[in-house]
Amino acid sequence: MVWHFALFNIIWREIYDNLNSLRFALATLLLLGLMLTNAIVHLREHPERVQNYHNAVVEHHERLKAAADESLYKLAQKGPGYLPKKPSSLRFCAEGGEPYLSERAQGGHHRWGTDTLESFWILAYPSASPNRQNVRPVVSKVDWGFIIGYVLSLVALLFTFDAISGERERGTLRLTLANSIPRHTVLIGKFLGALISISIPFTLSILINLLVISTSSDVHLGAEAWGRLGIIFCIALLYTCLFLALGLLVSARVQRSAVSLVVLLLVWVVFVVFMPSTLASIAGRSTSSGPSLDFSERSEKLHEELSKEYYNNRFKEPADSHKGMQLDSEYVTKDAEQQERLHAERLNQRVEQVNRARTITRISPVTIVQHLLESFAGTGFERHLQFLENVQSYAREYRAFIDDTDRADPDSLNILGVPAGMSQKPVNPESVPKFEDTLNLSKDFNTAATELLLLVLFVMALISGAYLAFVRVEI
Amino acid sequence: MLITLIRRELLNNLMTFRFAAATFIMLLLVVANTFVLINDYESRLVSHNNSVNMHKRQLQETNTYSAGEIRVDRPPNSLSIFNVGYDKQLGNEVRVTHIYVPSLWDAGMHGSSNPFMDMFASMDIIFIFEVILSLLALIFAYDAFAGEYQSGTLRLVLTHPVRRGNILVAKYISAMLCLIVPLSISLLLSLILLTTSTSISLNTDDFLRIGGIIFTSIVYLSVFYLIGLLISAITRRTSTALMLSMFVWGFLVLVYPNMILAVIPQHDAPQERKTSAYDKIEQVWQELDKERKQYLATDDFPGEDWGYELRGWGSRSSNFIMFGNPHTLIYKCRGVMKFTGFGEEDEYKMPHAQKHFRYLGPRIIDTADKTWLVRKPALEDIYIKPANTERIWLKLSPVGLYDAATKTWSGTDVRGVRDFFHAARQYRKRVNDFFLDTDVFGSRQWFSSDKEAADWSDLPHFAYQRVDSNINAMRALPDVCLLLMINVVLFIIIFLIFVKSEV
Numbered sequence: 001m002v003w004h005f006a007l008f009n010i011i012w013r014e015i016y017d018n019l020n021s022l023r024f025a026l027a028t029l030l031l032l033g034l035m036l037t038n039a040i041v042h043l044r045e046h047p048e049r050v051q052n053y054h055n056a057v058v059e060h061h062e063r064l065k066a067a068a069d070e071s072l073y074k075l076a077q078k079g080p081g082y083l084p085k086k087p088s089s090l091r092f093c094a095e096g097g098e099p100y101l102s103e104r105a106q107g108g109h110h111r112w113g114t115d116t117l118e119s120f121w122i123l124a125y126p127s128a129s130p131n132r133q134n135v136r137p138v139v140s141k142v143d144w145g146f147i148i149g150y151v152l153s154l155v156a157l158l159f160t161f162d163a164i165s166g167e168r169e170r171g172t173l174r175l176t177l178a179n180s181i182p183r184h185t186v187l188i189g190k191f192l193g194a195l196i197s198i199s200i201p202f203t204l205s206i207l208i209n210l211l212v213i214s215t216s217s218d219v220h221l222g223a224e225a226w227g228r229l230g231i232i233f234c235i236a237l238l239y240t241c242l243f244l245a246l247g248l249l250v251s252a253r254v255q256r257s258a259v260s261l262v263v264l265l266l267v268w269v270v271f272v273v274f275m276p277s278t279l280a281s282i283a284g285r286s287t288s289s290g291p292s293l294d295f296s297e298r299s300e301k302l303h304e305e306l307s308k309e310y311y312n313n314r315f316k317e318p319a320d321s322h323k324g325m326q327l328d329s330e331y332v333t334k335d336a337e338q339q340e341r342l343h344a345e346r347l348n349q350r351v352e353q354v355n356r357a358r359t360i361t362r363i364s365p366v367t368i369v370q371h372l373l374e375s376f377a378g379t380g381f382e383r384h385l386q387f388l389e390n391v392q393s394y395a396r397e398y399r400a401f402i403d404d405t406d407r408a409d410p411d412s413l414n415i416l417g418v419p420a421g422m423s424q425k426p427v428n429p430e431s432v433p434k435f436e437d438t439l440n441l442s443k444d445f446n447t448a449a450t451e452l453l454l455l456v457l458f459v460m461a462l463i464s465g466a467y468l469a470f471v472r473v474e475i
Numbered sequence: 476m477l478i479t480l481i482r483r484e485l486l487n488n489l490m491t492f493r494f495a496a497a498t499f500i501m502l503l504l505v506v507a508n509t510f511v512l513i514n515d516y517e518s519r520l521v522s523h524n525n526s527v528n529m530h531k532r533q534l535q536e537t538n539t540y541s542a543g544e545i546r547v548d549r550p551p552n553s554l555s556i557f558n559v560g561y562d563k564q565l566g567n568e569v570r571v572t573h574i575y576v577p578s579l580w581d582a583g584m585h586g587s588s589n590p591f592m593d594m595f596a597s598m599d600i601i602f603i604f605e606v607i608l609s610l611l612a613l614i615f616a617y618d619a620f621a622g623e624y625q626s627g628t629l630r631l632v633l634t635h636p637v638r639r640g641n642i643l644v645a646k647y648i649s650a651m652l653c654l655i656v657p658l659s660i661s662l663l664l665s666l667i668l669l670t671t672s673t674s675i676s677l678n679t680d681d682f683l684r685i686g687g688i689i690f691t692s693i694v695y696l697s698v699f700y701l702i703g704l705l706i707s708a709i710t711r712r713t714s715t716a717l718m719l720s721m722f723v724w725g726f727l728v729l730v731y732p733n734m735i736l737a738v739i740p741q742h743d744a745p746q747e748r749k750t751s752a753y754d755k756i757e758q759v760w761q762e763l764d765k766e767r768k769q770y771l772a773t774d775d776f777p778g779e780d781w782g783y784e785l786r787g788w789g790s791r792s793s794n795f796i797m798f799g800n801p802h803t804l805i806y807k808c809r810g811v812m813k814f815t816g817f818g819e820e821d822e823y824k825m826p827h828a829q830k831h832f833r834y835l836g837p838r839i840i841d842t843a844d845k846t847w848l849v850r851k852p853a854l855e856d857i858y859i860k861p862a863n864t865e866r867i868w869l870k871l872s873p874v875g876l877y878d879a880a881t882k883t884w885s886g887t888d889v890r891g892v893r894d895f896f897h898a899a900r901q902y903r904k905r906v907n908d909f910f911l912d913t914d915v916f917g918s919r920q921w922f923s924s925d926k927e928a929a930d931w932s933d934l935p936h937f938a939y940q941r942v943d944s945n946i947n948a949m950r951a952l953p954d955v956c957l958l959l960m961i962n963v964v965l966f967i968i969i970f971l972i973f974v975k976s977e978v
């Protein structure tokens with residue numbers, strides 16, 4: 001019982017000390033300012049994003065309807081058009097490099113046409129290059145990822161760097177331990193005290209941030225979104241624990257608090273500020289997939305080869321014979337297949353490179369937290385991959401629909417890719433599958449699990465390190 | 476006396492753990508990143524050379540003048556290792572043609588094989604300095620006064636007949652000497668790495684620019700040291716001084732540069748500016764089209780519009796299309812013709828076609844030049860001015876000033892990149908003169924290669940030289956001066972506080 005009492009006493013004393021300190025005031029101010037900025041920026045930018053998405057969806061539906069009213073051939077030839085990515089309503093939590101990820105996939109871009117034939121649609125992945133003509137200064141966005149990853153971790157270090165070394169310097173630690181309080185109680189007390197004192201300004205600023213965001217009529221946060229926010233909050237606390245434990249570890253090992261801070265700051269700068277970008281550029285460099293100039297040349301060459309073969313054979317057949325039409329069909333579908341495969345290959349290469357870089361940068365805790373935040377906010381690279389998967393499965397569904405409808409029409413010759421060879425009847429626009437991008441929480445959990453475990457592992461290792469260091473240290 | 480003081484301070488500083496740790500971390504980061512950055516530069520250089528060769532090859536393979544695309548490439552800046560700035564980000568190839576005047580907004584990009592990789596922030600040496608130097612300066616400064624107040628040594632020193640000003644100067648000089656050691660060692664190492672790399676050749680001008688960067692770095696270092704001294708002199712307690720210094724550092728380095736642009740109102744130029752400029756440009760081109768149609772009507776050949784009736788084996792008809800992009804205010808006309816030959820029945824039209832294009836060529840050049848007069852100020856208003864306002868906001872923090880100054884020294888700022896497009900415009904003039912002098916527009920090879928292919932060998936060569944280092948210095952001067960001014964002001968304030976304070 002005494003033991004519990006002592007623990008509560010220590011926690012209470014720590015909180016009381018912290019609440020009265022300069023760092024508490026400054027941290028509160030900093031976090032509040034940042035969170036407010038974040039909310040304001042989100043309110044300014046989000047409605048436009050949602051509007052753009054809705055416009056794109058409408059455009060996609062209209063394109064399908066226009067093509068369906070004409071004929072099945074048009075539908076099969078023109079394709080579904082641009083497929084928009086649904087913006088996440090939690091974008092303020094993690095920007096996740098979204099500006100560098102395209103907001104849409106392209107399904108149906110006219111590549112060539114002859115007197116009788118038109119190119120078939122293919123799925124292509126346009127790249128977003130937001131900075132090509134941007135002469136404005138480029139800065140990182142103030143999202144929760146930035147606030148938690150950089151500012152909160154720094155604040156956590158500033159709260160713990162003198163937790164043990166400072167008391168040792170003043171001699172109060174000896175006094176505390178003289179009262180037959182076990183060392184681990186002191187350590188746990190200090191840890192929990194610091195954690196609670198940091199969570200107060202952090203929770204406050206988050207609440208104000210969410211208050212500002214949710215009072216606006218433009219942004220709707222559903223029940224699921226609130227659940228995600230709760231998880232993000234827990235991750236933030238876990239991440240804070242990591243730096244608190246690091247602070248206690250160094251503080252216990254080092255004799256003077258000034259030295260402790262220097263060590264902590266240098267560790268922080270190396271792991272949080274420099275590690276992610278340096279590692280990413282090393283990982284990115286190691287495999288340079290061929291330049292994009294190659295791509296257009298390769299695409300042209302493939303098409304040329306196919307055309308040559310086609311014209312050689314086609315020449316011998318009469319214009320509207322069955323054999324000729326089959327040649328036409330083969331030409332069109334094979335071309336579309338080839339080109340789409342080329343695009344997919346390039347995409348896969350790029351994704352692989354990014355994945356490699358992302359795996360290596362996981363050594364830095366800030367990257368782990370940013371990845372976690374991205375997966376729970378439904379932004380970032382993993383989410384983009386999910387979107388691409390959605391797009392690809394939609395493309396299959398769309399093609400299957402075309403095949404099935406064509407087969408269902410008894411008058412059709414079932415020759416895909418030739419205007420005369422396909423069903424001539426208009427299609428009911430309602431029955432055409434429409435693309436809708438979805439966010440899937442269970443998938444997010446799968447992608448996040450490794451990172452979450454890694455983070456927990458880091459925290460456990462540091463806490464036990466701090467415990468060992470403190471138990472063995474001489475006062 | 477001053478020397479004794481400096482020696483004492485210097486010894487005090489040099490023997491500390493923080494000095495060793497600082498030097499170690501600086502060396503580690505700078506050397507590791509220099510390797511990465513040199514590699515990155517080399518791969519960009521390779522891609523630049525590939526692109527130059529490819530453009531040359533493609534031009535040689537083109538048989539007619541009108542279909543030839545002359546492209547010039549911006550080489551990567553070797554000093555982008557120090558501050559990458561806009562060197563990797565803005566377009567690095569542009570087409571030089573008589574139909575429009577090239578600018579930054581018409582540029583394309585080669586060499587970035589994976590646009591997704593832009594997600595990862597790029598790192599350069601100046602960024603390391605920005606973060607670490609400022610941190611070090613504050614760590615060295617926080618206990619300079621506060622520590623001596625607390626331990627009482629200041630009182631001891633002042634019992635000797637020492638002027639307070641001398642103590643301040645001694646502290647400043649010795650700490651700066653200490654701080655310059657890790658800076659210079661790491662810079663020297665990275666310079667050695669740079670000079671051993673075979674792909675990077677630095678000339679005298681480059682060394683002058685690097686000298687400017689080093690000077691700016693020292694001034695920046697001094698600003699943060701003085702900020703730390705100021706905090707130390709005000710707070711009088713080491714723990715408070717340390718805490719305050721760290722928060723100030725976090726705010727100036729981490730928070731302010733990222734937050735300020737989101738907080739200030741957006742300075743976009745009104746949409747009307749864009750539309751009115753675009754309309755004006757369109758009007759100029761329409762006038763040309765009208766003139767052209769008039770010419771065709773009074774021509775001695777009874778056909779309507781030239782080109783449409785010319786059909787060669789390539790069976791691609793030529794037409795005079797005009798199109799534009801209201802976003803970047805580009806407007807061009809196109810008359811691409813790729814014919815390998817004509818049938819006998821078209822032969823009699825040839826002189827008329829040549830006459831038409833001879834008439835059209837100089838007029839298109841004139842019209843393009845005329846539209847540039849409208850487009851240039853409009854682009855300035857729409858893109859450059861808002862960007863400059865944002866840059867001024869960023870410069871309210873010493874970090875922003877330092878970043879801007881080093882960007883200008885290395886020539887990777889927007890102005891430095893735009894110099895290339897200026898050179899491209901000069902080159903366009905030379906190409907146009909060449910076309911006019913040799914009557915390329917009126918030649919048969921302009922549109923047809925049936926008799927003779929276009930000859931590109933006499934085309935003037937493009938060579939891009941970066942501006943002199945003294946122009947870089949002129950451009951960097953305001954920012955460096957501001958940094959120096961901050962130094963002086965801070966020093967005076969600290970002096971006043973220190974002289975007036977009780978010990």
